[in-house]
Amino acid sequence: MPSARKIDLIAFDADDTLWHNEHYFRLTEKRFTELLAGYAEPEHLLDRLLQAERRNIHQYGFGIKGFTLSMIETALTVTGNTVPSSVIAEILKSGRDMLAHPVNPLPHVHETLEDLAGRYQLVLITKGDLFDQERKLAQSGLGDLFDGVEIVSTKTVETYRTIFTAMGAEPGAAVMVGNSLKSDIVPALEAGAWAVHIPYEITWALEHHDETPTDEKFRTIRDMGELGGVLAEIG
Template sequence: MPLPQSPAVIAFDADDTLWHNESFFKLTEARFAELLAPYCEKNRVADRLVAAERRNVHHYGYGIKGFILSMIETAIEVTDGKVPATVIGEILTAGQDMLGHPVEPLDGVREALAAIRGIAPLILITKGDLFDQERKIAASGLQKHFTAVDVVSEKSPEVYARIFARYTDDMSKVVMIGNSVRSDILPVLELGATAIHVPYPLLWALEAADFPVGHPKAIQLKSLTDLPALFGRA
């Protein structure tokens, strides 16, 4: 599948595309299940937490703070309101640990970004809590590669179209790269842009979607280390 010959803009997702993110959520989920083990089976805790997140995402948005609130809500539910204050305190501590966790860029990300700089403006489009996303972007050391950063509440075709319109009115000249088929691939394909899927080993349940195999503008790579070769910059 050929890329646009002269892309107008190359956009990247952030979490689990440029740096590790979901792995920290999974570790906290395991810690949460241990805290509630005296009250509920671990598998049931996980299911109830996902259900709470699904209900709450439209109220709290994406990110760690909404995750903390969903854990507290789940703890109240599975204990019939009897959850000890000490457990609530542990949940808050776990969330605070996540908010202060070091940012770890994925292998080869720095080299890949450096290799394709100059082809087109590189921009970053990420959803989540503004404060936390700005912290991670700064801590990653990758901001210098991007001409613009957009933190959005949702990744819809309308949101993407508004961002891409700053660079071109021809969506066929847009390239988007990310790990989530639901958020980074399908909405962009709907606009007529090219979407490059780079899977991450872990995926949040609310981001689950099937890759559109056979779509003429959908590309799948094993790693971002393969990206420079795709642009002829190997």
């Protein structure tokens, strides 16, 4: 007899949904402002850095490598191309340190995924650098719990529809779980899926989204430990 439940597939964002990530960017930005303290105030430096990231994201994509290149560009700009080579070396070291940072899963992530694996199809859908995202997934110890892993350049309505279809699920039978309203929640809802928002303590400026969705398929929870209750409610 076929199952009467509504959900067949659960998709998860990675950074700041399964493990800490944005925290390391903020620490590196602080170090960046310290390195260039003699040239500009921290707020000015961070504003120029954000402008560089916004310009460069279509060329460099999301992730640490693009962030590091944007820091170097900003350092050259604010110093009139006179930034000492020692500062450039420190910026590069900061980027390497980020690429080696430990992977710390967020509360209730591992046990929740273990509980859901085998009962639903689980797929990871994340933006970022291919090698870095693969590294973090491997170090997290979560990789074997997923039926599929998709590392994409952007998250759009078409991105979600394509992945859900490839996994054999209709959008209406899929749930997207993530911390970013802009990338994880809104386009998934527009694709016809359910969406569960788990806010993270820090949101990157380019991921800000001011309007809270009113879609009946939208839910917000405090942490991954509450996901099971939402799935039970959906059916």
